[in-house]
Amino acid sequence: MEIDGDADEGRRKIDWAREHTPILARIRERYTEEKPLDGVVIGMAMHVEAKTAVLAELLAEGGAEVGITGCNPLSTHDDVSAALDAVDGVHSYARHGVDRDGYYEALDAVIEHEPDVTVDDGGDLIFRIHEEYPELLDGIAGGCEETTTGVHRLRAMDDDDALRYPVFAVNDTPMKRQFDNVHGTGESSLSSIAMTTNLLFAGKTVVVGGYGHCGRGVAKKADGLGADVTVAEVDPRRALEAHMEGYDVAPMNEAVEDADFIITTTGNRDVVTREAFESMNDGVVLANAGHFDVEINLEQLSEYAVAERDVRDGIREYETPDGRRVNVLAEGRLVNLATPVSLGHPAEVMDQSFGVQALCVERVLDADLAEGVHEVPDGIDRRVAEIKLDALGVEIDELTDEQRDYISSWQHGT
The missing domain is CATH 3.40.50.720 (NAD(P)-binding Rossmann-like Domain)
Known part of the structure; x- marks a missing residue:
């Protein structure tokens, strides 16, 4: 699928975003060395612009094969999509302004990679797999959902016992909701x-x-x-x-x-x-x-x-x-x-959300999770916050042993 975009200009946008995403930079250091996603196929349906491209590149640098398309017909930046498609291990099918048929054709192209993990914004990729490609469900380890609407849809699906693999509700974790959403x-x-x-x-x-x-x-x-x-x-x-x-x-x-x-x-x-x-x-x-x-x-x-x-x-x-x-x-x-001039959330905010996404992709591969919607482990959320504070040069207090004992015990009184 040919993408009509200036890949060089898209590369400049991605590089600028990389400079302002210190959490992803910290994760990238480990991914480049350890390759924790080696051999994993990841299917993504998200807003294909510069910050998302940084996440997709990070996953590829961790060893994954990534297929990605848009989750909104008007939010794709064609130059970023073209630049992303040129990255080793990444296949971008996102194009700006596609009609309904073109939108679902791109989702199908991602699904044809037979992903082990899905990363969604709105749930369309997950629902498409369940409705049109049920034969792939047993091979999917799990997924991550980025936004409120997608989590609502997935919880409704889970309530109906229709969700066939585990999905982390990234939207609902504090490091996403309290910063990205607000x-x-x-x-x-x-x-x-x-x-x-x-x-x-x-x-x-x-x-x-x-x-x-x-x-x-x-x-x-x-x-x-x-x-x-x-x-x-x-x-x-x-x-x-x-x-x-x-x-x-x-x-x-x-x-x-x-x-x-x-x-x-x-x-x-x-x-x-x-x-x-x-x-x-x-x-x-x-x-x-x-x-x-x-x-x-x-x-x-x-x-x-x-x-x-x-x-x-x-x-x-x-x-x-x-x-x-x-x-x-x-x-x-x-x-x-x-809108024609829109750029999406600031890079510093998406750094936090996408840091959670990257670590949840790892966790869903390592954990033996039941089908359904799962909360992001608190340790992941706290780790992302710690990396962010360190990048900002902000120091905080730590609980003493006595304080930990006090707040964890029911025996302390007046």
């Missing part, structure tokens, strides 16, 4: 929106759909830029948390009446629908920072609109019957990865 999603989403629209956040009203870790990050960063933030939630505890952290809280269909920006972060469908479109401000900007392109119901918006046009790269304007303009970014896909 700071990565928050900063990269707002940066992408600002670059795509060339509009200001300060003094504007930003409505955030969902107050999980991603929503918390978007709200925090928008507030820091001087925006007034309103949170729409369905969980009473998260809504109360948002309220007590100083944000307005309102149902989505009410919140949109004052919104300048609406950013969804739920991973669920139909967060913004026809009723909301009917009461939005003229010129409102809609963006999805969740996962799949179902959070903003674009079918309903298109049916409601009397005209549509592309007003700027990555921005589709819908004109309503009463003349208002509703602007949707990146076709409702992940705004931090699917």
Whole structure:
């Protein structure tokens, strides 16, 4: 499969990311020497851009054969994919802007390598194997899932006894969720929106759909830029948390009446629908920072609109019957990865998540795990944090023996 991209430019992007991923650099030292993945075939379906390429190269440097494709039709950087395909041991099938058939053809190309381990972002590779290639399931040692939506899907699959091999829920471990989801999603989403629209956040009203870790990050960063933030939630505890952290809280269909920006972060469908479109401000900007392109119901918006046009790269304007303009970014896909200027999460954040991914690939090969979803071992998560602190030159205290005894015993009292 030929990739139309400048491999030299992609190489420069990957090299820059490598310079800012000290956790992966530390793991690379050991992988290069020990080759712990020698002979292992790894299938990956992730956002193919510079940071992901650093992870794929690392796995290959550890001895693995890697087949990789995208997990979103608009998030692939073709130059990075071309550069990655030129790396010994890596086969990249990711191309930007493919249609549905092209997307699944690329997944099939990865699966044809008959992976021993899968590394997923959203679960499509895992589900494709289960649905179309069940004969390969017995040969797969396990997998890793990167994102909230994928973990939700896998847990539902596990509940139905349909998941046929063990998968680490990388998304749910602290070194991923507390940094990647909060700071990565928050900063990269707002940066992408600002670059795509060339509009200001300060003094504007930003409505955030969902107050999980991603929503918390978007709200925090928008507030820091001087925006007034309103949170729409369905969980009473998260809504109360948002309220007590100083944000307005309102149902989505009410919140949109004052919104300048609406950013969804739920991973669920139909967060913004026809009723909301009917009461939005003229010129409102809609963006999805969740996962799949179902959070903003674009079918309903298109049916409601009397005209549509592309007003700027990555921005589709819908004109309503009463003349208002509703602007949707990146076709409702992940705004931090699917706009023409998007770069995804900062390298320092993905360094942590991908450090966990690399060590979990090793663990799933060595451990005798049952089918189903598994938490990332705490030792892996802590080790990644220790490497990061060391790289930053940050020192911390250690518990004394007496303190360890105290907190581990039930016998100490007043």
